[in-house]
Amino acid sequence: GEDVEQSLFLSVREGDSSVINCTYTDSSSTYLYWYKQEPGAGLQLLTYIFSNMDMKQDQRLTVLLNKKDKHLSLRIADTQTGDSAIYFCAESGVRNFNKFYFGSGTKLNVKP
């Protein structure tokens, strides 16, 4: 089946940039997503990218997609303590775009 992998932890200082990486195996992925999960809350969609795009920028967030290497990254500029959370990447494919495959999540810790 499809496999989505992420590193488990990332620690940065406030004001620095954070880069969270994700790799996936399904070459037919249509959409790739980044979700944020704060304690006690549901997953919140941060951004998504369609598979025919290389980059997408939305305020402090930049998503880079390397389709050849099946590598997705999320860059958070000027990271704030409020950005501390678990970040999940996910993908859905052309066969069933409702079916999401999630990575294990990267816990981002922002130190003041």
Added chain:
Amino acid sequence: GAVVSQHPSWVICKSGTSVKIECRSLDFQATTMFWYRQFPKQSLMLMATSNEGSKATYEQGVEKDKFLINHASLTLSTLTVTSAHPEDSSFYICSARDELGDTHFSNEQFFGPGTRLTVL
């Protein structure tokens, strides 16, 4: 808008009992809801797709007689863990698509806060 709630947020039960978890879309209608299971430090695993007014579609390896899903209205889906055992202890998360909404990405799934189930 597009809020999904779950109830209860946590539950502890004895082995052999059944537990019902509710998933509600609070401000939109959802013909399709999804149930996920999340183990500690692991990814969310899709268990089943809940379809309003029809049978749920279960993923491979998920026992449909063990995890009963009912989607009786456009705003409510329930997951019942029958004859629960300690290995069923997990974090259960539901999500829903706002298929009629036109203000955001149409493929977005809105997630509930999750239900922590502990079976003793």
